[in-house]
Amino acid sequence: MSDLFVKEENRCLLRSPRLSSQMDVDEKFHQGSHVSTTPYSRPGQNSFVQNPEWRQHNENHLKRVLTKEKAAKDGEEALKALLNAMKAHLLLNPSYTVLSRKKTFKVLVGFLGITGAGKTTLINALIGYRNLLPSSAERACTAVVVEIAYNPSNDSDAVFRSDIVYITRDEWRDELERFFEDLEAPVARDDDQDEESDIERRERIKETFDKLKCVYPHIKSMDKLRSSSVEKLLLDPAVCNLLGTVVKVKCATKMQFSKMIKSHIDSGDSDGTSAQWPLVKLVRVFVKSEFLENGIILVDLPGNLDNNSARSAIAEHYQKELSVTCILAEAKRGISEKNAHDLLEKVTKRNLQLDGLYNAESLCFVLSQTDREFDIIEYLNSHPALKEHCAADHQKVLDLVISLKNRLKEEGAAKLVDSTNRKRVREFSTRSKDLKAQLGIASNALPPPGRNVKRSASDIDSASNVIQATAEQMASRNELAEVQKLLNDARKAYHEGAEELASLGRRVSHIRKALFHARSRIRVACIQNRNKAATTAIRRDYNETLTEMGRESSGPLEVFCVAATVHLQYLRMEPSFVHPGFPHRPDTQIGRLRDWLVSTTFPTRESYAQAFLEDVEATLDSMMPWIEDKYADHKMPVDIREQWEPQMDRELNELQNQFSQLKLRASGGFKQLVRTGLYPKMPEAEQDAVSRAKDVVEGWAKGLHWSTHRSINRNHGDWKDSRRRDHKWNGLLVHELTTPLVSSWDKTFTRTFPTERDAYVVDGQKLIADFADKVSDANFCPDVANGLAVLKDHIMRTQTLLKSQTTNTFEGVTKAIRKAHKTATPALKQFLIPIYDKCASEGGAGHYARNKALHKNTMRNRGLQMYQTGTLAIRSALDNMLESLSPSFDGIHKAILDQIREDIQLFFEQNSTNGSRRSARRVESPSKIKLQEDLLVIIDNLAQAWKSEVNTQPKQEIDDEDDEETTFDDAEFFVVDNNDEQDEDYEYKSDQD
Template sequence: MEEEEININVKVEPSLDHQMTTTSENMKTLPWTECSEADAYKRLSIKEQSLDIALDYCEQLINKIEDVFANIKKHSEESAELIWPLEDREEWISQCQDIIKEHKDFNILVGVAGATGSGKTSALNALLGFQELLPTNNEEAATAVQCKVAFNDETRPEYAFRCHVTFQSKEALEIKIRQFFNDLKVRDELQESHRGSLEDEQALRELESVLQPTREMVNIVFGLQDDQVQDLGLEGVLKSNPEALQLLGTVKKFNSSNVDAISKQMKPYMDSTTADHSTSGECFAAWPLIEQVELFIKSDILRNGVVLVDLPGLGDAVESRALVAERSFNQLTATLIVAQATRAADNSTAVDLMSKNQEMAMMMDGKFHKETFCVCLSQIDQIDRKAALRKPDAKANLDLQNLLKEEESHKFTLKTKLQERKRRKKLMKKLRMAMRKPRKSGKEIAAKAVMYKLKGEKRGQKLVLAKICQQITSSKRNLIEADGKITFTCIRARNQYLRDRIGLDFKKRQARLDAKTGTRESAYDGQVAVCPTSARAFWNCKSTIKRVTGFPSEEYTGIPGLASWIRSATIPKREEHVDELLSRLQAQFNIIQLWSEDRSKLSDLLVTKDSFEKDVLADVLKTTEHNLSVYWSQLATKVTELNPFHNEEEVLSDCPELCRKTVIGWAYRKPDNKASNDKLHWTTYHASLSRLGGKFVSKSKGILQEYNWMQDISRILYDVIVKDWDQSFNKDVPFLINDARPMIDTIWDGFIENLNSSIEETEPRLLSYFMNEKHRLDTIKRNTKIKVKAALRHVTERASQSHPLILGKIQLGWQEAFQAALGIRGQSSIHSTMVYDTDSVIGNGSYTARQQLLLCFAADQSGKVFIAAYKDLEHRLKDNFNQLPKELDTISQFVVRELRRIVGLSLDKVLKPTSDLALKLEVVAEEKKRLQLCVQTAPLKWTLESGFLSPGNCEIDSKTEQGLPEEYRHSQTELERLEDDDGESDSESHTDAYSDDSSSDDDDDDADPGVALRDDDGEDMKMEY
């Protein structure tokens, strides 16, 4: 899709003759440092454009500096060292390159998830602006692979579209096939013990549905059936297709200059298309082996680091694919759930598409709110108008009823005009026949008079007929517009119903978080972002012929609004990134600018550069570093005190009993539904056991049912820690930057005061020079604050990476119990030693014993598992907190280094060199001057161009509204405009028409095709609109 354009008009070409003092003044007041009160979209736009300008000039500077010094070194390396010491030069270039790389590598992941067939991929294609980019024709395969779509910064035409296909590892494939062997074994056991009961038959069917995805993969890739797989074993299966084996663990890369070509190249890796993936010429479908596809294209929605992640279908029956979606959720900045509008009203709400663990993870990370979570209602164009109008709400809607009356009026008018046209055509036919009738000779004058009269009547009828035709066209348009308004009103009503329903469910879920966390932030207001969309209508709006009824323009399709939500959800992280890089770039430009300036030298000074740095600067920096160190210690202590883990016994006291109740629920198909007593078949129970309580999806009567025992147990621990966790890491720790900023200001003021005082005591004439460098020193202070904020953010991010490990730790604690339960082959009493009779008995006997074992483990041993998981997470948090002092010490080193650089360069500008050094510098003066003129250009241009990016001087389109328009406004298609122009031409031609050519009039246009009316004869007349 086309995102809002940002147009920049720079009206003044910056002059290179400006004095650098002017540039220095301008650098103090760059617009992006003064636009904090502007609208978020405009503010960020100014900053991002300013960053692009700066990075461009920065790259030009690096290239220029490297080229110039390469030439200088050819003549004299000593000259190069005198102009700009190699160590200083390389550090400047290295820091610039780090900034460029950080910006290039920066990305914000926005996950797009949804059930298979939800219209997710079609919505993605519409957002990206390429209708057939991602495959939508294969329901199973098209959702099988995680696909990341990022902005392509390549400028070479042949690389306009790039694609990287990553194949899964051999180890991952081996795990999948081993599980397949285990499931086959259980199926064979069930078939042997099949007693003909409906329960056994249902269990067998469920097991077959579980086997099917891996069976399909083995069949597609290796061409093997079940019996062949069991005969060959793991190694035999892998060796049966050496070409496929060679693909594992590799990455394939493609590129093309056009979208159709790259889509064709990607197709064999994203759907069931067979292709030759090696040099052997043997074709097979490779999509089951794909781990991830990365696509790089130029699309406005992807600018500034936004990456759309097309996740595998939620609730996917293929566990490996579903696990990809699970892992990705923890890395997402924002989440978009796509749900079909036609199904959202009948099935569970769209929020239910997330697992409870995903929901809890978002709660732990502070992302379960409208600013980072959105439900996209897809395919809203699919609506049954008649059914919608029969609903009580529609009948009670006065506006809608008035529209229906208006439509009936237009139908009546159209019918009347069609009948009138038919009558006029019959009259025209009679006139033509009368004009062709032969006249008697001798009455020539009378015949001419009659003919003249007939021609006049015919001309009059033509004019009337032309007018009636125009009225018919107008009536058709009115009818089309009325139908559009009615359809739009029905769609809007359904959208509101779904929005209310989803919002109510979301409010309940968020209320649970509110009860656990006590949060009262504006983002947690119980509302959820809902964006209704229609990809089909979006593409039809680009057609010049016909649009989908109810969607007169792109804004009504919801795609622009959805794009706006995505861009809005990424603003905080984008702005944080841009602020940091802009400040660092300004510091770099300060250095190069200061180096390039020529100032008058002071003579007869009492200090040299070495003595100043040793006797003055060293003590001031030491004091500043000490003051920072003291505060860093205080800050780290405050962060450590925010550790949410305390009162272990009190926090975990209820966990074993909750665990026991949860384990009881494992024996039922719907463990959360206390009113359901439908028990699991032993095979389903065994399948969960064989996965050590991990994710298992069964399919019964076409309905997917997910079981994840370890998530059930993990959620018990999450529930008791989420309140304190959320308060600490999502609120209190980030908030400490508000305490840090004034403290840094105080330390900085102390540094400036100590420096000025020491200068005044040592050499007062230097004081005015250093006072003029305050804006450059303030840039270092601003960077210091940004780095402290980043250090606090890293504490939160590391914590976010720690809590997902709870599940693995708990699963490890339960592993012995699961393996012992799997070892039960007959009825036996439960022993604490977990030793069982191994008589070969399968079915309900072992099933009951296994349940008893897990219940005993939950009651007697789960407390230890919870304590181990709790302590493990506590230990990880301790390591997390211990990293903060090191990071803060690094900031101190940065401050000292940057202050020394600025002060040292300032001294070089005002202190006269020794006579020996002066002679050497005189030799390279011209070369240095030429380089100074080159490097002065970039800071100057950045300053001047950035000056035209303020909200008052920048033409930026206003942000697109995220909701659909409230009122329906018909918009003509290109075809309708052409028809209107043609109608005017016809009217003029009819006015001047005197032709008697009867062939110009058709004899029967009785029924206008496409009008849903009946003519005078009762014949149906169909009208499409």
């Protein structure tokens, strides 16, 4: 096999002619994971698939995303098939590079809220599995961070999987050592008019002891624990073998799986058995759910449950990585304009603002447990307009209650009559049987129950075989005739009474249904009114915050008023089930929340699929001429190549220089934006924060027991106290520093940075287009005009590479920006550690007053220095990010230049009179022909797949929304047109009428 053939076959590189001109400016990027949904432009016209389905500008966003994702999967499979086909031929192919650039979509959706807000129940409802994750209506349940993702496994024994991540030995040692320090410390008292003992210490001991009893069930008392030690507890075989490990759990059924993971998640009573949740810091759950199939990962973040440092660190890490944040609050709190701003904790809200995630695309509020009982009468009295709206139904309820009472009374009387009639029938029937036995008359001669059959005296005579009767027999005969008549009358009365009782039962049932529906209409009106008021208040606070940031809303903030428990009830109950406050399942708003969460993924999923599809298309188009064996008939002579190739090299060097200049301009522009738009604001922000810091530290001590104050100092400013209040002293101080910076920060990084990034892409694409025009001038050698058209097309394709590489680079830039502002909190904490330690060690008379004074004096005397430490940390992180831009741009440019060099080299190799400068032979081998045939089949199959339409209908699941609505219409429960004379009163009429 000649060198030419080896080179030719190993590169697979003669590319199809595709004429293209400079494209219009690419659509704008959106910062972060949200990118433009404008349909993409095609770089060329002569693709191996003309107008594939994924290039159609479908208005249905869901269909557009699903179509591209399906096409991307088809393209991925095609590339893998190509690689397998070419392995036998020792081919090296750009397919590897393309596959390595394919990005897997993943979006973290976090649920934040206080303990008991219903986060776990909501997640169970979203994924459609009742009681998969342990939850409780009576107590806080989830103690660890739980990540819920899609399970791609097809193993029938692993339908449900989880990874249990345990804390390390050092992390458990730290908690044990803190416990024994508390246990052995002398009981401290403060004599500042407060004779109470150290409440926080006592609660810490109790809380940790409860956890230790879960882990070590043999420890039943505090005395038993005192006799142990840190080392002994660490060496316990049941514990030491778990610390620092990841245990994998898999089950075939939900019930079995839920039972197995309960002890790792649920902080409830362990019933004397071992529970491992205190040793667990993270549980990853994998389930089959269409909702999760496209990359959504739900994160259940526990509320303010305990102070374990490992679990707190994991929760903090996840909060930093969230793409979408769902803030949960209980609806029973009664959200209004007065307290709406309290739903989102100050530090969390500030982080969202500085992360560029305080927007309607990345944030939503969820009012949970809207189905919980509340005082309807009190609510109506406090809302006069609503009360008037419900007046008719309220009156109907009163009337129905009276009617029901009367009907029940009638029904009770009818039941007594029915009982009497039954008794009389039974008595007469017994006497009739006795008399017939005396007279020798068969029992079956009696008419069956319920039939009014008269018997004559001749019948009785006949039954007695007309034997001459004695006087006693004659008396019995007469008595039998009388009893038979009474029995017939009793049976008739019983039948009539039973019909009346049944009629009354139907009337009572209908009245009960009407009463249920009237009350339900009132309840629905109250729930909807409460939801509307809460939604309005939350949105008003959101818009006010945007105004403070100097931004306008891009759309209304989504507020979901959900009833997760009711949603799950609808999944398991009979189709006839109707909840009084939610007449049909969509009213629970679980489906609406699920649809919104899925819609937030569309832009990023589309951009990932689009980028990969462009790569696949370019790769396959480049291979088609080689596969189809299409070579140009005309070649350039060697002397022309010798003149032209150096000229190409010079042009490429010039492009490299132009990219270098573009890099300098772009990186300098970004630095200028930060150093003029943000840094000058920092000194003023420091001064402003110092002026408010004294009030902040004074606020720390308000309503705070001295022992809680000491505990927070002991833990360097971060602590959850015995009342489950979360204290973030360092974060609150940083909040004052960043308040004056929010507007400038948002303008610089959320609005101006994307504009500069887009300008960089446009400039880079223009350089590529100008270079393509220069090097594809057919006048130099008209014989290879077709080859030049191919070369230009492939050079123009690097515009897409520039765009995708820039997107990847700025995803990293966004992460760096989000980390930068968070460096202030640890910087301030480090600055204040000596102060915290001094306060934690204080004791004796007046120590609480001294500690409070020390905090105030620190802010007064060293506050500016403290805040300068914070801004220095922020600036240092931002400077590092800005300095990284230049090498990042170099990497982008290198990828483009390498691709163009390869394209130019291939152009010369395939369009010269001799494929190399040493040989003019063209070698045809059977292996090449076989490879060409195999690859063509794969590509043809992909072409057919790309022409097919995607099905946008959701998979049929047990929790698909039912479009049939259930209403509270009285007409459904009253028989208005009834021909039964006995039931004419089924049409409801008030007893007042």
